Amino acid sequence: MKSAQVLSVHLHDYLYFKDIDIFFDSRLNVITGETGAGKSLILDVFGILLDVTSGRVDNYSADVVMNILTDYPEYNIYSGENVFSITKRANRTVFKINGKVYPKRIVSNILSDYITLHRQNSQMKILDPNFILNFLDEVSQNQEILKEYRNWFEKYGKIQKLLSEYSLEKLKMEFEVIKEKIEEIERINPSIEEEEDLNRKYKVALKFQETVEKYGNIINYSEEVTERLWEIKNLVDEKYEDSVNTAIDIVETLKLDLQKELDEIEGYDAKEIEERIWDYNLLKRKYGPTIEDVLENYKLLKKQEKEITERIELLESSSERRKKVLDKMKQYAKNLSERRKKAAEKVLNEFYKHSKDLNLSFELEFEFSKVEFNNFGYDKVELLGSAVKGEKLKPVRNVASGGELSRLMLALELSIVSDGVLIFDEVDAGISGITGNKLADKLKEVSKNYQVIVVTHLPQIAIKADKHFMVNKEKDFGEVLELDERRRTEEVKRMLGDETVLKFIKE
Template sequence: MNRAQIVSVHLHDYLYFRDIDIFFDSGLNVITGETGVGKSLILDVFGILLGIANGRVDSYNAEMVMDIPVDYPEYDVFSGENVFSITKKGNRTVFKINGKVFPKKIVSKLLSEFITLHRQNSHIKILEPNFILNFLDETSNNFEDLKKYREYFERYKKIRKLLTEESLSDLRENLAELEEKIIEIEKISPSIEEEEKLKREYDIALKAQETIEKYNYILNSSEEITEKLWEIKKMLNEKHEESLNTALDIIETLKLDLQKEIDEIESYDIKELEERIWDYNLLKRKYGPTIEDVIDNYENFIKDSKKLKERIKILENSNNELEQVLNKMRKYASLLSESRKNAAKKVLERFYRHSRDLNLSFELKFQFENVDFNYFGMDKVELLGSAIKGEKLKPVKNIASGGELSRLMLALELSVVSDGILIFDEIDAGISGITGNKLAEKLKEVSKNYQVIVVTHLPQVAIKADKHFVVNKTDNGGKVCELDEEKRAQEIKRMLGSDAVLKFIEE
């Protein structure tokens, strides 16, 4: 196989469709059924996997088997059949490839390389301001140049914002204030551990102070006792001298021991502790209320100062840098513009071939206009057209009918598709008669090179199908049946509304 193909879709549980299997042909696959049976619901799984549609219920489970022609070793996805699944329960949606969970963006990106989905009212996109620009960028594969341009454009906006909203002198003043705070905190160099240690040591120092006061009182009292003992010694005879000397020795020893302890305690500098605690309390009052807050604010001051320095540097070099960025923007915007104009020429060449096949007589032109730099570059592109030859071209959105827009959109999509799978959800709305025949022939022609899956109400399209599926809704839920020739004739008869018309077509 040298092109992608959807092999099958299985709806485990989607609204009223349960355990439904659909096996597709490599050519033209047609899905029909009465109005309101849920034909378009079958295509929801493609839209969800492509990331361009949301499911219509809060809980569902579906999977798609697709044969792809290339390898994606970075995702462990290789050529051949691969299973893409989607499961939603409540607010949680899970995307998988071959049973392995992947981000939605990766699944959508991979599948979008092979599948083009045209849903009802897709032609409305032509009316959106930036659709044509996106369309031309996809056609010309401008993604790298557009990415580079947008990087410089974002830089340009930041510089312009700085120049218009900020003053260099104000920034420098703010930086000076921040650096003053940083220096103040760094001078103290606070830590949670030191604060706890200071509290412990201060408690000890306070108790020591109480001890010194008590010991001094005892020393004073001991001095008085010594004086009294000397008076008593003078009054007594020698028989009691030994006892008095012993008492005096005991008092003196006590005084020496107490003085020694006082000297040791006084070496503990409570004043230094109080000064350090004062520094901590000052920081907490200014940047607290806790030392944890002080440290957090310090870290924020450092970050803010770095940002301010960067902004100051940008402002100081703003004019020079702005000119450099503008030169880069001009370069990439010019590349984008040239590439888009070349793409527009190629698209128009292909468009006219497809539009003729779709019975669409429409002159078309991409009108380019230079504008100020914006997210897309410096191009404004409008699609002009005319349904009457020789008439002045006007914006397509103002002159084309819904049916014309639908066929115009289809012709544009066919002009740019290069490989893979085309899925159409009732693109034939508002189309009938000869135009319906043309559309059927075009879809059949396209299905020779691409797998085509189409939901339709046109019997002309259904007749051309390589595989025909019909959707029914019963009391037991939704059903999708692949039709054999006999049942297919009955379904086309229903679509035509007459045996006579069917017989006429068969003849």
């Protein structure tokens, strides 16, 4: 197979097209039919898969079988025949490759490597400065350089925004306030566990005297009990001594525990505990209402401290940093501009070859001027032209007719296409007569190297087709017929409008 190629399209369900198969030739394919029959609907599936248009109905389903030339191992997709599918049901659109669901972006990116789609009024894109820049970047293969430039442009924007939004003096004052709050919390160093312990100790400290008296009485009583138990031990038989000893041990253990707790309680300083609790309550009033909230706010304050520190450091070194970023940005922007200018020369050389074949007498020039840095660099590119030799070149939007714009766009597209499929939806808009003959010859010539699919009203183009399809619509039913020579002749006669002998003979 000579290059990438659309092998077939299957419309399961698209408006009034139900279960229709279209098998394309590797060269020039022409789709014709009465106005309103739905010729352009056949191409909708390509627009949807390429993410350049949306479907015209709420529910649809279609497949495109295509031979691609490159492996995409990261997506488990390889060269050869692949099935690209699109289905929309209940406002949910699903994209698939070989039956497996993929994001729309991946599907459109792969197909856009091979398919150039020229739809009705797409020649108007030629008037959009961003389209021209993208066009030149595609020729220059600037994608990686543009990505690097935009990275530096984003950094530069952040520095500029920082400089415009923040004052170094105000940031330092804000930093001091946050630092003071952090130090206040850190000085107290609160914890949930300590707060619980403080509350417990404070309750004990408030009942200190009562507790001491109570525990003292218990200890005194325990000593008396111990004396009586020793007396009992001297009176009982030997077989009861173990029981008495156990009783003595229990009483003595109780005395030791009570004494230990008394010693601990006597070490409590109620005033000191009160002061500590006061510190906790102060923090809770400021950063609470709970210690959990205080600790969470402490984390937020530390985060703010880090962010402000970074901003201060950035502002303090802003001049040097901004200069470094700006130098890098200028370097990449200059590289982009130089590559675009070389691409413009290359495109113009190719353009004049194609425009001559399209009966387009039009001088063209890419005018470069510098503007403020933006997402594309510092280039502003205006497409200038003139249909009259020797006339001063003016913006194409002011001097080109609809038919000339269409042919201009076609010539530019042909100037950059390398290997793939060219799809044209009524590229003949505004074209007739000898120019139509030239366009037909050009499409035939191009189809020697690329697969071409054309929706057209021109009989000159239809005659040149390697495969001719006709779209019919009967009430709510649509069909796509692959024409044999007899029916093809009838269709061309219909397009001519009378029984005039066909002037163009298929080569």
